[in-house]
Amino acid sequence: MHEMSLAEGIRQIVEDAGRRQGFRKVKTVVLEIGQLAALEPDSLRFCFDLVMKDSIAEGAVLQIDSLPGRGWCARCAETVPIAALYDACPRCGSYQVQASGGTEMRVKELEIE
Numbered sequence: 257m258h259e260m261s262l263a264e265g266i267r268q269i270v271e272d273a274g275r276r277q278g279f280r281k282v283k284t285v286v287l288e289i290g291q292l293a294a295l296e297p298d299s300l301r302f303c304f305d306l307v308m309k310d311s312i313a314e315g316a317v318l319q320i321d322s323l324p325g326r327g328w329c330a331r332c333a334e335t336v337p338i339a340a341l342y343d344a345c346p347r348c349g350s351y352q353v354q355a356s357g358g359t360e361m362r363v364k365e366l367e368i369e
């Protein structure tokens with residue numbers, strides 16, 4: 257499952273940060289997820305709770321901030337907003353749109369107890 261390996265990646269990041277900065281308990285993990293990352297927030301939350309067991313983020317709240325999708329339209333030669341990968345350009349209707357933002361996922365912030 258895609259979400260499961262992501263949750264494991266988050267655990268790695270959280271534990272590394274804990275070791276580096278010397279904290280023992282994380283209360284909230286704030287994630288930034290692009291609209292085009294094709295992630296199911298509910299299943300990510302489910303995996304997060306499973307994976308964080310016995311870690312410094314056990315029982316932590318997962319907060320998900322969504323980032324809008326953006327694409328580069330070759331015909332308009334402009335960045336345009338898109339809601340999904342392979343969407344047509346909202347300005348000219350062309351399908352020559354290359355996703356240029358909103359596919360990323362990163363840990364934005366950790367709230368420490």
Ligand SMILES: [Zn+2]
Nearest residue numbers: 329332345348
């Ligand atoms: Zn266009």
